[in-house]
Amino acid sequence: MLRHLCQCRARSLQPRRLFHDVRVYKEDRRWPGWQVVVGIETHAQIKARRKLFSESLTSDPGEIPNTHVTLFDAAFPGTLPTLNQKCVDLALRAAVALECNIQARSSFDRKHYFYSDLPSGYQITQQYAPIALSGKLNISRPGSPTFPVRIKQIQLEQDTAKSTFNPRTRTSYIDLNRAGTGLMEIVSEPDLRSPEEAGAYVRTLQAVLRAVGSSDGNMEQGSLRCDVNVSVNRVGRPPGTRCEIKNLNSVRFMMAAIIHEISRQRTILESAPNPDTATVPQETRGFDEHRFETYRLRSKEDAPDYRYMPDPNLGVLVLNQDRILKIRETLPELPWDTRKRLSDEYGLSQRDVDVLLAVDSGREVKYDGEIGDADAGAVAYFDRLCAGRATPGSSSPERRDPKVVVNWMTHELLGQLAARKESFADNHLSVEQMGQLIDLVQNKTITGTSGKILLRQMLANPSRTPTEQVAQELQLIALSQRSSSPSSPSASASISTTTDDASSELRALCGDAIVALPDEVAAVRKGNKNVLNKIVGHVMKDSRGRADAKAVRALLEELILKQQ
Amino acid sequence: MRPPKSWASLRIHRRLISTTTTTDARTRIAAHNAHINAFVCTSDPPPTTNENIDTGGLVLGGKPVAVKASICTMDMGTSCSSGMLRDFTSPYDATVVRLLRAAGADIVGKTNCDEFGMGSLNVHSIHGPVVNPYTPPPPSQLLPVLSSLFLRRRSPGGSSGGSAAAVAAGMCYAALGTDTGGSTRLPASYCGVVGLKPSYGLLSRWGVVSFADSLDCVGVLAGTVFDVKRVFNVLNVYDAKDPTASTPEARRRAGEACSNRLHNLGLSTGSLHGLRVGIPQEYFPEELTPAILRPLRRTLAALRKKGATIVPVSMPATSYALSAYYVLASAEASSCLARFDGVEYGLNVRPPPGTDIASSSVGALYAHTRSAAFGQEVQRRILLGTYALSADAFDNYFLQAQRVRQLVKDDFNRVFAAPNFQYSDTGGVGSDDGVDVLIHPSAIQTAPLLDAGPDVDGQGQEYVQDVLTVPASLAGVPGLSVPMKVGAEGDGWPVGVSIIGQWGCEEMVFAVGQAVEGLGGDTS
Incomplete structure (x- = not known):
């Protein structure tokens, strides 16, 4: 356990590799001379019947508040988590679909902060040793070449409760229905280069998660939410300082937020006196859905220290090869x-x-x-x-x-x-x-x-x-002039009689038409073949679509011209 | 302060505690709890007072058992001796409580303790301190100046002081405590009773309010090793609700290895021939008082006389254990106690009028409740733990302490003959020249004075009480404190000796505990 922790901690502290762009720069007419770099953290609710660590059933947003809550969800003293293996399996499906390196040993950590949507004062997540690392998702857009987005990691974690503040009554309302629902945090590398690519990435990811049944990926219902990291730099220069835009709940808002962020960051860099030293201040930002703008939530200095600690209750999640193989084999x-x-x-x-x-x-x-x-x-x-x-x-x-x-x-x-x-x-x-x-x-x-x-x-x-x-x-069996071959051997007896009947019925219909349209019949006999169409039409109408026009034509010709 | 005369009746033979009935227990609680303060609440007596009824064949049928105030019960409050949970009643029974009830036990009441288990003297409690009920022999042969000392109130030890005092005063047959760093063994030593900290993971923690999840164990206190063993066996059941519960497979393997060794030794005949007892040289710090050392020497000599081989061993990581323990336990405490914000349950202190609720951070709002509800010692440890987990300190404190913890575990695995079966992937294979048990003093001194002033309240002094008990907690191995026979050389107060076994080797620990017990316990 300790060795595991130290290794994982060491890995998490490694400096990032020097920036080597995986994508070839392509000029965007909207911001010529600038490169946009985007990475996305997606929080997808796991479509499990029960929560990640409790027996409680998961819920939909519309349900009566605080009806899907166990004592553990409300962080009662003395309660302990039990990992829901169904959630693990669903995360593994996503990991296999995203071609991730599934970790034989992963572990859970506590992320501490005080907020009313977090009853225990910490969120259980996978900070040091996530369940899956280094995957890939290919993105295709109409009219553009397919490109890969690297997936940095997938980690299991708990969703929070919902708190709403009523300013009039100065009261916070807390709904624990969502508290403890399983989430997959899927973190991409900064491989996206435009708002449209970001949109395509989220849509593709959504389709994959839905296809394998890991998540319903419903952004309107909040079961898929995105945090987007955006930076801009002048072409040929190292990447800029990124800002994170939190909690975007539609692809449209996400793209709008990126577009606004690009122009905001450009303005900062362009108005700086010295372009060599100009930087955008590192910030966490929100998105105003009415003004279509991002706004500052907190600066780097205000960034909370989450005091990550290995969860002493949950230990190491060991996944054997058989289990992974089974997921692979039964993947939709x-x-x-x-x-x-x-x-x-x-x-x-x-x-x-x-x-x-x-x-x-x-x-x-x-x-x-x-x-x-x-x-x-x-x-x-x-x-x-x-x-x-x-x-x-x-x-x-x-x-x-x-x-x-x-x-x-x-x-x-x-x-x-x-x-x-x-x-x-x-x-x-x-x-x-x-x-x-x-x-x-x-x-x-x-x-x-x-x-x-x-x-x-x-x-x-x-x-x-x-x-x-x-x-x-419904008497829809086609009227044909001769007994056609039966549709299946097993039904031959009944079919042959019906087709015999059908053939005589067609003959009768044609006879009726000849009687009903004497002038037209006469014209046809005189050689005006075009008039035959009218008689065919009459028969077709009487047959209520059951007759084949070609067959009717042939039969009429036979009947009219033979009688000549 | 002189003890009231009625205390004379509290000098009880342990055999008497063994046969204590529900009625006896309730009578004694009614008579003496006002002085001892062991119980913070009591339950209604069972409907029928005829104790021969309805106990038919149940292991603990009709036995009065006390439960520490940090273990959840539905019928009584679970205050954890904290202002935070002063009026809190749990909506469920802890698994260990459910098992006790199923075995026929009568849960007579909830016992006082240090707030959330943090303390070694049972003085950090909203219910006030517990008074050690032990009465030393008449000090006639002692110097008058000393005799006044003996009559001053003493601490029962902590944090499960109420549980130990309740057993010592005959207010119950047995009591549950908890043990995170010595909280069961230390009070057992100070109060002259038997206290077990079982192997980590054997007794369910579902319903036991967490102080430090990776260290917390349910402890068992009673008058004799036999009684502790009886209660332990009732509780030693795998519980799927506890994610840290040891697997049935690990229990079985450890149990079998232990049984085989016991069978080969044939301890039941009274001979200890072949038993290898390790004495860790690092467990005799300079703080250890002579009042402890002499009874220990006599005990070891007696064990040797009965055939045991005494083997000096070295456990070099011991000297770092206490510091590592306080870093880890405090770090986990800062996390485990984060849930007490006054929102879902517990005390809620409104921010003062005029506070702008909308613009205050939630943490600032919670601070009103947490500052008012947590006692000084709990606040101190939360702050220490919060620092140890901060990004800047994590590597030097938390990770470093985890490394020390591993070294401590390695020490134990190296000296024991039996392999460690706790986790399938650790522990090695045991060693042929290893020992069956380790024996060391449970405490560095006899029960400290309750009213000693700044000396006792100074944290350093209090923390050092745990120096001998924390290594077994860090390693997760079982420790049993048994009272030793004390002579005239000390102050007449009880002294406990700890028997430590390999993980899951409770049977071995009990067997050696009974041998020590057979040498003669306290002087009563």
Whole structure:
């Protein structure tokens, strides 16, 4: 324990390496001649059912204050922490996703300060020996080359309570619901060079944390918060003094804060008499959301001494290789892997991939990393649709055409759900039902038009009835001129009768049209083939979309011209 | 001040304490607590006073047990002898209290102590000092000038002074204390009772108000080693609520090693043949008074006579232990006591009228409560600990003290024959020429005078009381203080001897403790 502490302490005290820029300077028209350096500390609430060190359930911001509180959360005398291993596992997922070096031994420290949102007078964090070090996150932005951001470390720590001050009654209100909820502090190296890159980094990180189930990354709800370190320097000069802007709770505010900070720091440096000695005073700053400006919270001289001390209760967190391996093996697919797979394996267009991923990015993140229903998520739904249906007697299922599937999903299914003001999560159509629908259209048992009607009907009237049966009940089976091959061997008996019926019904409809439109029939017989379209239209209308226009045309021609 | 006449009845044989009933205990508390001040509150007697009922087969059935005021109980206050928690009642029972109740014990009351366990004389308490109830033999054969000294009030030692005094006065069968740096062993020595600081991690700390988490242990005090052992066995249960609880595996391994060694020695026959007793040469500082040294020599001679081998050993880190202890304990105290801000519970002192609440820092607002509620000694240690943890001092004080602590642990692991099973990755394998136990005086003197003035209140004097007890606390190994037979050469007050064993070797410590006890205890 002591050796561990000394080593970690020594590491934390090592002077930072000389600045070697990992990025090539690129001029920004907004601040020519200046380089902007940004690093971000992200606090992500761990999506665990219980708090980091207590049995208490975690809470949402809207809940009744002080209803998720155990004696430990309220720092009652004699209470002790018990580490929630679910939180550790979720942090490990993030660490694996961010390609971090997971530490076989890490430990917890106490960070002391007096504030009403901190009942015990200290926050348990990982100052000296964090759970994961030196990772990487690749950032892609449309129209720019992908670049890596180095992750310095991930540390586990407790969230604080919420205190609000009412100036009128001069009263502080303290809500301990959030106190002790698990946080991951994810610290980037100063590898970002613009407000936009910073925004892209946070969005990418958010997507990764959501994908692996570590955090729901919801900035509006406060489950993801950022502290941003910003410095500016003239090109070719060493980096400037950084200022830290605390507690930014939206990407928009974060980018605005960086932009304001750049201009503020530039003004200080440009107005200094000697550019060689000019420095920005090191400060911790806040962001005013109404004025879109940063403001001074405290200077370096006022920086509190947190009196970090190894937590004597929690000891060393030992992680064996088996545990890390298991996390690695069961890690949900990462966004960039999904993207690559969808385009490489299925040949989907960038646009279709974007649509599917966008649907999944809004998906609910379950507690404790539970994956939930296997159908959940558009990508999983798509995968299962493409995998096709199992054919009896054959080990490999009959795969569906991915492009047809993605069209049905993105255009029809998502479109009709949107029209119903429903999200993908509200979709109750099983993969089997949706797959059958696509199959019915593909093998021309129903027409495309009927397929859309059928989908609308099935979304409006949820049931477990197989799609083909619903199609028959709605009389949507296509009218064809001859008995088509049955859609599946198992259903051959019923299908062949229906198709026989269908073929005779189509013949009857055409006969009716010939009787109903004698003038047009006569014109066609005279050789005016254009008039045939009108008769086809009549039949199509009568068939309520069940007929295939080409087939109707052929049948009409046959009937009209044969009778000549 | 002369002790009241009724104190004569307090000269109790330890066998008598062993058989003390709930009714006896409550009667004695009612009669004598006003003078002794051992209890700060008492519980209602159990519904049935017939003690033969409802105790059926329970290990502690009907036994009156006292609990230190820094251990949580739902039915009585847990003041920790602090103004901060003067009116605080815990909403839950500590695990050790729950285990006592489950074993049939009657928790008769909460005992006085130094505030949050910080002190060695039990004088730092909002409930006032505890008076050592021991009555020395009639001083007829002593010089008149000395005899007046013997009748002046003495300290029971601290910080678990109330617990030791309660046992010594027959107000209970056994008492729980806590021991961070000697707080159970020192009062046991001063009051002439048996006191155990168990191996760190064996008894649950859930519900024990923290002074210094890495050092705090629940201590057990009783009249005889047998009774201490009985209570210890009830409490020695793994508790998942305590993250520092030793794993069942570590307990089993240490216990087995200890049992095997005891079996091979065959101590039960009364012979100590083969037992190797180490005497650490560094445990005889210049402050040690002759009143301690002579009984110790006699005890060692008697043990040798019974077959034990006395082995001089050296534990070179001992001289640094006290300083390291005060740095570490104070640093942890400054952290553990940060929670007392008067917001969620405890005393709350409003800032004076006119204070601008909106612009004051929260720490400045809390200062009103903390300044008013904490006693001088607690404030002193919080300040010392706060400094030791500050960025500038951390390396030279806290880290340096941690290094010393490791050296102290190494000392113990080097001299013991048994390996240390506390953590799987430390402790080595033990050594063949090692010793089974260490024996040293529990204290440098007999109970100090309560009203000695600045001499006692000067911190240096008070801190030095702990010089012999802190090494075992730093190392986390068990220590048992047993009263020795005292002769006519001293002042007639009790003197304890400490038996220290390897981690988890309580059985060995008890066995040797019973052998020492068998040589004859105090002169009563």
